[in-house]
Amino acid sequence: MNKKNIRILLEKVKNGKIDINKATSTLKDLPYKDLGYARVDNHRSIRNGFPEVIYCEDKSLDEIEGIINEMLKHDNNILATRAKRKVYDRIKTIAPETIYHQRSKIIFIKTHPIQETESKVLVVSGGTSDIAVAEEAVVTARALGSQVDTLYDVGVAGLHRLLDSLEKLDEAEVIIVVAGMEGALASVVGGLVDKPVIAVPTSVGYGANFEGLSALLTMINSCASGIGVVNIDNGFGAAHLASTIILQIEKART
Template identity: 35%
Template sequence: MEQILLQVRDGLIGVEEAGLLLQQRENDAGRESRGRSAADLGFAQLDLEREKRTGSPEVIFGEGKTAGQVVAIFKRLMEHSDRVLATRIDGDKAQLLLEAVPEADYNEAARTVLWRRFGNSGAAADHEQLRQVDANYSAPTAGEVPELDRVRAAGEVPELDRVRTAGEVPELDVRGAGAAAIQGGYIAIVCAGTSDLPVAEEAAVTAEYMGCRVERIYDVGVAGIHRLFAKLELIRGADAIVVAAGMEGALASVMGGLVSRPIVAVPTSIGYGANFAGVAPLLSMLNACSPGIAVVNIDNGFGAGYYASLISRGR
């Protein structure tokens, strides 16, 4: 720009020509920026700036793609992010993908492949470390830390005993590499029956990929509702709750009358004929009498885990 202005000053070009040159520079800069924001693989245009816009990188949906396409997309995304998630990956595609990216982790139940630049320990391992630190903690007794005794005696910090709780004082948390994004709370992933577990696991893996801690509560459907009551305290403590249920999908409505947290309901395609491949629980959840329930598409564990993560991260 400076060169163009100097040329105008020296009378080498006119104002109109200078304007055209500046417009061309702006157009060229825009094209360069757009080139950096997407990667053209021919069969796919990868959105490289999605994490900057939304907080999460582009996720690969594996169904309908060849193994070669999944591998190519996965490896290109690895160049631009510290985490890559692929969903709906069957065993054959997973085998080829793991040969190309051996450090990735395949969850057979969820049909997901997850890679992290700093290892696949994820939120669960980081929070397990926090629980171990908390379990091994013992408050100093009188005389061990004279300064602390004076503070306690003076009553200057009445809630000092609560400080050790993970998440209450972020500066005091002991966390592993890459754990800065891990949230202090957790998401409860609840499924009605073991047959619903693949959808629930997809939600769980997605939430962990998003940096959230997950508590899994499985096989607590309404046919044996006492199993749910036994886990109710854990569920009520969550920031958000994902409920995956097939058959008639009653668990989401029941849950809505028992908790004060947001519920993300996932109808699954598990059930007999009149289940209509998940349409019956979908309609049941949409018509739930209990408030506080949002419903995603049939078998959409990814969408449920993602949405619950946004709720948890926003708290």
């Protein structure tokens, strides 16, 4: 249940269209619902602006289905990350409107229209090998309502590719930079713009890349100001942070 639904419920109580007992019954699972194996946080969208997101790795199909069934009762759009194809095949049987984004491994169930923001997130990738993580950021940000554009394969080995697209950097309010290898792209972008840059190191790279650790350390130690860094391969976390920033920008516009 989100703020809009609570307001509608309270208006119905106020106008006598629903009695207090029925309203209390509707709200009884609002803080969270204890399923035994999971406590579904039905209150999160009210606190944080966005509903809880399901992380599917190491959860059984029955557990994921149970969580989704509970969330469907509360009229929130549902996002499930790191979901394998078999998870989608299972969830499709209970929610036919389910969409699977295979490259990003994200399941999305759209229960109501998404109002797209005026402000824009730009997702930039160093190389084509980074696109899976970049797409996790793209799909997440769009599901959370952010307007999203992309700029892929503009890594520092061919810097002219980035410099030829400076107008895209200028158009965005928040930029997510996804890069593996040595992760230098985030510093380059950070030195070119006057807006928040969220850096995502990826595990893409050869042996001494240490599965993304070298890119992570480069981004943390960036000499460019205004760069925040999330964990390795965490496109979801970057998109959630970017969408939170966008939400504040949109509030300031009104």
